[in-house]
Amino acid sequence: MIEIEAVSHRIGQVTILDHVGTRLPRGAMTALIGPNGAGKSTLLNLVARLLPLQEGRIAVEGLDVTRTPSRALALRMAVLGQDTAIGSRLRVRELVGFGRWPHHQGRPDPADAAAVLAALDAFGLTPLGARFLDELSGGQRQRAFVAMTFAQATDWLLLDEPLNNLDMAHARALMARLHSLVREEGKSVVLVVHEVNYAAAWADHIVALRDGRIVAEGPPAEVLTPAILCDIYGMEMAVTEHAGRPLVLHHI
Amino acid sequence: MATVLFQTVAANRILTPSIMGFDALYVLMQTALVAGLGITGFALLPAGPKFLIEVTALVAASLMLFGTLLGRGGQDIVRTILTGVIFGILFRSLAGFLARLLDPNEYAVVQQASFASFSRVNAELLPWAAGLAGIGIAGAIRLAPRLDVLALGRRISVPLGLAHERMALLTLGLVAVLVSASTALVGPVGFFGLIVAGLAHGLTRDPRHAVLLPAAAMIAGVLLVGGQTLFERLLGLQSTLSVVVEFAGGMFFLWLLLKGRIR
Numbered sequence: 001m002i003e004i005e006a007v008s009h010r011i012g013q014v015t016i017l018d019h020v021g022t023r024l025p026r027g028a029m030t031a032l033i034g035p036n037g038a039g040k041s042t043l044l045n046l047v048a049r050l051l052p053l054q055e056g057r058i059a060v061e062g063l064d065v066t067r068t069p070s071r072a073l074a075l076r077m078a079v080l081g082q083d084t085a086i087g088s089r090l091r092v093r094e095l096v097g098f099g100r101w102p103h104h105q106g107r108p109d110p111a112d113a114a115a116v117l118a119a120l121d122a123f124g125l126t127p128l129g130a131r132f133l134d135e136l137s138g139g140q141r142q143r144a145f146v147a148m149t150f151a152q153a154t155d156w157l158l159l160d161e162p163l164n165n166l167d168m169a170h171a172r173a174l175m176a177r178l179h180s181l182v183r184e185e186g187k188s189v190v191l192v193v194h195e196v197n198y199a200a201a202w203a204d205h206i207v208a209l210r211d212g213r214i215v216a217e218g219p220p221a222e223v224l225t226p227a228i229l230c231d232i233y234g235m236e237m238a239v240t241e242h243a244g245r246p247l248v249l250h251h252i
Numbered sequence: 253m254a255t256v257l258f259q260t261v262a263a264n265r266i267l268t269p270s271i272m273g274f275d276a277l278y279v280l281m282q283t284a285l286v287a288g289l290g291i292t293g294f295a296l297l298p299a300g301p302k303f304l305i306e307v308t309a310l311v312a313a314s315l316m317l318f319g320t321l322l323g324r325g326g327q328d329i330v331r332t333i334l335t336g337v338i339f340g341i342l343f344r345s346l347a348g349f350l351a352r353l354l355d356p357n358e359y360a361v362v363q364q365a366s367f368a369s370f371s372r373v374n375a376e377l378l379p380w381a382a383g384l385a386g387i388g389i390a391g392a393i394r395l396a397p398r399l400d401v402l403a404l405g406r407r408i409s410v411p412l413g414l415a416h417e418r419m420a421l422l423t424l425g426l427v428a429v430l431v432s433a434s435t436a437l438v439g440p441v442g443f444f445g446l447i448v449a450g451l452a453h454g455l456t457r458d459p460r461h462a463v464l465l466p467a468a469a470m471i472a473g474v475l476l477v478g479g480q481t482l483f484e485r486l487l488g489l490q491s492t493l494s495v496v497v498e499f500a501g502g503m504f505f506l507w508l509l510l511k512g513r514i515r
């Protein structure tokens with residue numbers, strides 16, 4: 001479980017997050033939704049210790065993120081940020097290889113190499129392994145970064161808009177894989193998505209943010225109602241049902 | 253080698269300690285010394301202690317300089333470069349101002365001290381400089397795997413469990429020691445670091461520091477020793493090697509850049 005208690009974040013005079021408190025369940029897929037600028041990435045970055053926590057408390061499996069050694073957290077939680085700009089010029093397999101860093105600290109063994117190969121394979125990246133990242137398409141690049149977090153093999157996965165740049169087939173494949181990680185391997189996934197229908201179809205739990213506050217949370221059927229959606233996004237939309245889950249008609 | 257490390261911390265291939273105002277700082281120090289002590293005082297300074305004091309002062313000053321530059325605003329490259337350039341100009345104009353107060357003879361001494369020279373190296377200082385450089389290089393190679401992670405940038409290295417801030421500071425410390433030792437020995441060499449780092453990246457095409465760092469050290473050695481030999485033995489010239497090294501290296505660097513081998 002990730003516990004978030006009374007977390008506020010300010011930049012200058014502007015309040016980005018205002019007393020956010022929630023619990024992200026273990027062994028489930030949680031989707032963070034909300035309009036641009038709602039504070040989703042900020043919240044995720046606070047959990048990922050990428051931003052200094054100003055107010056409140058965040059604990060991952062009982063480990064306080066401000067006090068726990070970084071490596072101990074890296075063995076429990078992998079993070080993919082929204083912006084994946086990178087300093088070095090790397091080949092795909094080298095990037096994915098860095099996912100094993102928390103385990104081997106610079107001395108990879110055969111098990112690490114095997115994990116990297118498996119992650120490459122899982123995302124259809126094996127043929128691209130020797131290519132440089134700046135020689136890939138946006139979607140291939142995105143998949144390489146997701147593969148890196150997979151290689152980290154942690155109980156928790158935090159992904160900020162992992163569907164960015166992915167085509168329909170790869171987007172669905174990624175969601176299905178995340179779903180099976182949760183169902184079959186008991187992992188916990190937190191992801192930010194903009195297309196609410198992915199949250200509707202795959203997530204177990206939804207947390208909706210707007211203007212730095214949580215405006216709704218719960219299972220998809222409870223959160224994805226016309227009234228709540230209108231409150232979050234400020235526009236009317238119809239919601240139907242498909243295979244027992246909500247289907248939001250936001251595009252028409 | 254220092255430049256490779258520096259670029260790793262900065263997660264940027266264009267920055268060098270010299271662009272960030274380091275050379276200007278050295279010139280300012282030399283000018284201040286001459287202004288404070290006069291020519292005779294400056295010339296009488298015992299070489300060993302002067303070298304040690306220079307290194308210490310440069311290390312301290314550059315840690316402060318690089319630390320503030322990269323500490324908080326590290327993600328914002330444009331602002332970082334701008335601040336560095338402004339610091340450089342500040343140091344340069346301070347040095348220029350001090351130089352105006354000097355008489356022409358004193359000014360000539362400063363001039364001489366502010367250009368890199370590989371032939372005027374004081375032999376007494378070599379063991380000291382070599383020792384310092386040795387410590388710096390050994391430290392850097394020991395840290396090589398962690399430098400690889402550092403080079404990914406904070407957003408990726410922190411989730412991987414690297415103590416990013418501590419590592420960045422440690423690396424800057426190494427940069428300061430390496431740059432200071434060589435600058436205090438031969439004077440500022442400016443563009444040279446950029447050439448060597450560019451060549452090291454371009455020729456090895458390997459992001460691992462365990463490969464990059466020795467390659468950079470070797471390239472630097474070959475360029476300097478080769479250039480010097482060519483110059484003195486074959487051409488019998490007495491010109492300043494650093495000028496030519498920078499020119500030839502710069503051309504090679506440009507060529508690599510245009511061919512797209514360095515990114």
Ligand SMILES: Nc1ncnc2c1ncn2[C@@H]1O[C@H](COP(=O)(O)OP(=O)(O)OP(=O)(O)O)[C@@H](O)[C@H]1O
Pocket residue numbers: 011016034035036037038039040041042043082
């Ligand atoms: N470095 C910063 N300085 C000032 N304001 C910032 C900074 N980073 C984020 N903000 C502001 O904080 C608010 C929340 O940003 P955040 O990135 O968390 O939004 P988000 O919900 O992830 O949006 P998106 O869906 O566009 O990714 C925004 O209003 C943004 O403008």
Ligand SMILES: [Mg+2]
Pocket residue numbers: 040041042082160
């Ligand atoms: Mg965001």
